[in-house]
Amino acid sequence: MSFRFTKRIQNTPKSFIREILKVTQDPSITSFAGGLPNPNLFPIEALQDAARETLATAGARALQYSTTEGYVELRAWIASRYSRHGVTVDPDQVLITTGSQQCLDLLGKLFIEKDDEVILERPSYLGTIQAFTMFEPRFVTVDLEEDGPNLDQVESLLATGRPKLFYAVPNFQNPSGLTYSRAKREELGKLLHKYPETVFIEDDPYGELRFTGEHHKPLFAYTGGRSIMLGSFSKITVPGFRLGWMVAPPEIIRLAVKAKQAADLHSSTFNQFVIAEYLKKHSIDDHIAKITACYGSQASAMVRTLEREAPEGVIFTRPEGGMFSWVTLPEGKGSCMDLFNLAIEQKVAFVPGMPFYTDGTGQNTLRLNFSNASEQVIDDGITRLCRCMKDFLK
Ligand code: PMP
Numbered sequence: 098m099s100f101r102f103t104k105r106i107q108n109t110p111k112s113f114i115r116e117i118l119k120v121t122q123d124p125s126i127t128s129f130a131g132g133l134p135n136p137n138l139f140p141i142e143a144l145q146d147a148a149r150e151t152l153a154t155a156g157a158r159a160l161q162y163s164t165t166e167g168y169v170e171l172r173a174w175i176a177s178r179y180s181r182h183g184v185t186v187d188p189d190q191v192l193i194t195t196g197s198q199q200c201l202d203l204l205g206k207l208f209i210e211k212d213d214e215v216i217l218e219r220p221s222y223l224g225t226i227q228a229f230t231m232f233e234p235r236f237v238t239v240d241l242e243e244d245g246p247n248l249d250q251v252e253s254l255l256a257t258g259r260p261k262l263f264y265a266v267p268n269f270q271n272p273s274g275l276t277y278s279r280a281k282r283e284e285l286g287k288l289l290h291k292y293p294e295t296v297f298i299e300d301d302p303y304g305e306l307r308f309t310g311e312h313h314k315p316l317f318a319y320t321g322g323r324s325i326m327l328g329s330f331s332k333i334t335v336p337g338f339r340l341g342w343m344v345a346p347p348e349i350i351r352l353a354v355k356a357k358q359a360a361d362l363h364s365s366t367f368n369q370f371v372i373a374e375y376l377k378k379h380s381i382d383d384h385i386a387k388i389t390a391c392y393g394s395q396a397s398a399m400v401r402t403l404e405r406e407a408p409e410g411v412i413f414t415r416p417e418g419g420m421f422s423w424v425t426l427p428e429g430k431g432s433c434m435d436l437f438n439l440a441i442e443q444k445v446a447f448v449p450g451m452p453f454y455t456d457g458t459g460q461n462t463l464r465l466n467f468s469n470a471s472e473q474v475i476d477d478g479i480t481r482l483c484r485c486m487k488d489f490l491k
Contacts (some may be wrong), residue, residue, distance in 0.1 A: 109230045113452040114223060117437075121446040127478035129465040130446040132271065132420065138388050139335050140379070147374040151367070159370040165358045166350075167193025167342070168369040174376055175328065175342050184318045190344050192353050195364045197302055197329040197341030201228035203356045204298060204325070207349065208261050209234045216254055216263040218246055220423075220453030220462070222271050222300065225264055234261075236455040241273055243414075245281030248288065255292035263289075263297045267316060268304040269419025272453045272464040276417055279313050286319025296349075297324035302332050302341075305385050307418035308393030317344065325349065330372055332420070333385055338368040391468075392420065398472035399465060399479060406483035408490055413465075420468040423450075425461060430490050432460040439485045445478045 114132065121128040151159045166172065172191040179186045194200050201224065209215065209232035217226070219238035226236070237260060239250040246265065254260055267277040277285070289297050299316045317326045329341040343353060357363070396416055403413045403422070410427040424447075426433065433449040440446060450462030467475060 105231055105233060108233070109227060110452070112223065112227060114448055117446070117448055120441060126441065126444050126446050127470065127474055127481070128446040129467070129470070129475075129478060129482075130448045131466050131469055133466075133469060134332050134336060134420070135388075135391060135468045138391060140375070140384060143375055143379050144335070144371060147371045147378065148367075150378075151370045151374050155370050159367050161366060163363050163366040163369075165192075165354050165363045167191070167364060168366070168373055171369050171373045171376075172342075174373065175344075179315075179344070182312060182314055182318075184315060185322075186344050190322075190347065190350055192343045192345070192350050192357065193364050193369060194341045194343055194357065195361055196331065196336070196339045197300065197327045197343075198224055198228065199357070199360070199364075200325075200327045200341060200343040200353075201225050201300075202231070203343070203353045203360070204262070205229050205232040206356045207352050208296065213262075214254075214257075214260040216251070216260045216295070217455060218265055218270065219456075220272055220450060220459060221264070221455070222266055223452050225300070226453075226455060229264070238455060241270065241275055243275065245275075245277035245285065248281065248284050251285065252288055252292075255288055255295055258292070258294055260295045263295050264300065265298070265316075266300045266303075268301055268313075269306065269416055269421070271303070271419070272421055272448070272450070273423040274414040274416030274419055274421045275423070277313065277316075282313060282316060282319055286316060289316070289320050289324065293323065298327065299324060300327045302327070302329040303419035304328075305333050306389055306392060306420070308389040308396065310417040322346065333381065333388070334372060334375065338365070338372060340364060340368055340372055389418070392418075394472060395467040395470065395475060396422070398475040399467045402476050402479040403483070406480050408483065408487045410490070411483075411486060420466055422465045422467060424463050424465060426463075426486065426490065428461050430461065433463045434460075436463070436485060436489045439489055440482055443481045443485055445481045445485070447482065 121130050172188040175191050176186040176188040211233040213234050215234040217238050218241045240247040326344040400415050413424045414422050448464040450459040
């Protein structure tokens with residue numbers, strides 16, 4: 098029996114990373130391939146207390162169906178968190194979602210018809226490529242430079258009036274670890290004002306995880322609130338609760354609520370109550386400080402080892418936050434898939450860069466995750482990987 102599946106699902110790529118992660122399950126392999134937050138930092142006891150307290154005080158209310166928009170207290174907490182950085186958000190502009198990943202699906206439903214243009218950074222977050230592909234857009238891309246996107250390319254795309262969406266990860270991007278500078282934010286803000294037909298989506302699951310340098314305002318501040326911000330509890334508390342959010346102008350929230358209703362009615366009531374209780378009793382800033390201290394040391398260990406061991410011509414990003422560094426090898430030396438196979442023989446793994454591109458390029462790039470290994474393991478693993486690079490580049 099052959100099932101008559103849609104073209105849409107048949108054309109959506111499987112998560113290449115999940116495939117790679119299967120290879121790296123072997124415990125003898127040092128894996129920089131994952132993208133997981135460090136589980137040693139999960140606030141398990143505090144969440145246990147919060148769960149107990151929730152059941153004791155909210156009882157059935159925490160276990161009942163609830164509103165699609167999300168738990169009012171949690172929406173208010175999210176809105177007020179933005180005010181720390183001088184950004185005004187009304188709690189009514191916040192929609193709680195099932196991970197920020199769900200926002201990508203909802204926004205696809207709201208905005209993308211077949212063959213609509215969508216601007217992505219080059220490289221871009223794989224989960225977005227996957228979620229948007231379901232709606233059969235035409236991806237157009239802008240190069241990501243050290244300090245943000247190439248603005249000439251951005252302007253020439255915006256000027257056509259065609260792109261419906263521009264999706265970006267301006268802080269410690271997954272996969273590249275790169276961050277938009279203040280100057281580029283200002284310039285991009287002006288472009289988004291000049292070409293208001295294109296809706297800017299700012300996905301920011303890592304923004305709070307800055308371990309060095311100064312915080313920059315979100316693009317939302319530069320667009321006067323006419324863009325969309327996505328956020329997540331995954332990297333600042335735990336990903337398993339699947340709680341994220343969207344901040345957007347009211348017209349967008351209204352339709353996103355409709356799309357979410359159709360998708361899953363609402364996100365877990367219990368998880369929302371537990372997180373809200375946890376946030377009431379504990380300082381999230383202290384918890385984030387713990388995470389950034391840890392990831393900061395791990396990132397330094399990775400950059401230090403790359404500086405010492407990487408062969409000539411290999412360049413890599415020096416992230417100021419987040420969980421990833423990005424390596425670019427000289428072009429024309431073959432595919433990082435071959436380097437991946439060499440590295441697996443030497444018991445070290447990474448994610449080849451190609452799946453983060455929508456145009457089949459990126460063969461000479463790779464992503465390294467530093468949030469899940471000790472400094473010693475990073476030093477050993479990256480040293481071995483650099484030896485593989487030397488052999489590969491010979
Ligand atoms: N956006 C980006 C850039 C991410 O890296 C991730 C997590 N890998 C997500 C969105 C989705 O996160 P979540 O659904 O857990 O909030």
